[in-house]
Amino acid sequence: MKLKVWKHHIAKHFEDGTLITDAYPDIGSTVFTNYNLMVEYLKRDGRRWYVAELKLENETLVFEFGNNYMATIQRYYLSEQGFKPCI
Numbered sequence: 001m002k003l004k005v006w007k008h009h010i011a012k013h014f015e016d017g018t019l020i021t022d023a024y025p026d027i028g029s030t031v032f033t034n035y036n037l038m039v040e041y042l043k044r045d046g047r048r049w050y051v052a053e054l055k056l057e058n059e060t061l062v063f064e065f066g067n068n069y070m071a072t073i074q075r076y077y078l079s080e081q082g083f084k085p086c087i
Contacts, residue, residue, distance in 0.1 A: 002055040005031040005071070006038055009083060011048035027074055033061070034069040041070075042087055051086040052079035 007029065013019040031054065032038035042049045054077045061071035 002057050003033075003059065003061075005033050005054050005056055005061075005073075006035055007031050007052045007054055007077075007079070007083075008038065008042060008049050008086070009052075011050050011085060014050050014083065027076065029073055030065075031061075031071055031073055032069055033071060037067075037069040039087060049086045050083040052083045053081060054079050 009019075032041070038051070056073070056077065060074060062074070063071050065071075
């Protein structure tokens, strides 16, 4: 069974050409397990964001942020659809 999560990255890096990686999550990256709570969290930050949906399989998420919607992944993942503007 696949688990759907979302990876975020600041919009500025996509738009000004300063993105030097593919921005996909690697070992130790933070992902969100709840889309709506992610959007609320990112809005509070005040910046604009791009988001990629990821489908994880056989992944152990590490919840270390004191909530149940942010986790750390342990492998590199690509998104089928890529990053898209979110907020």
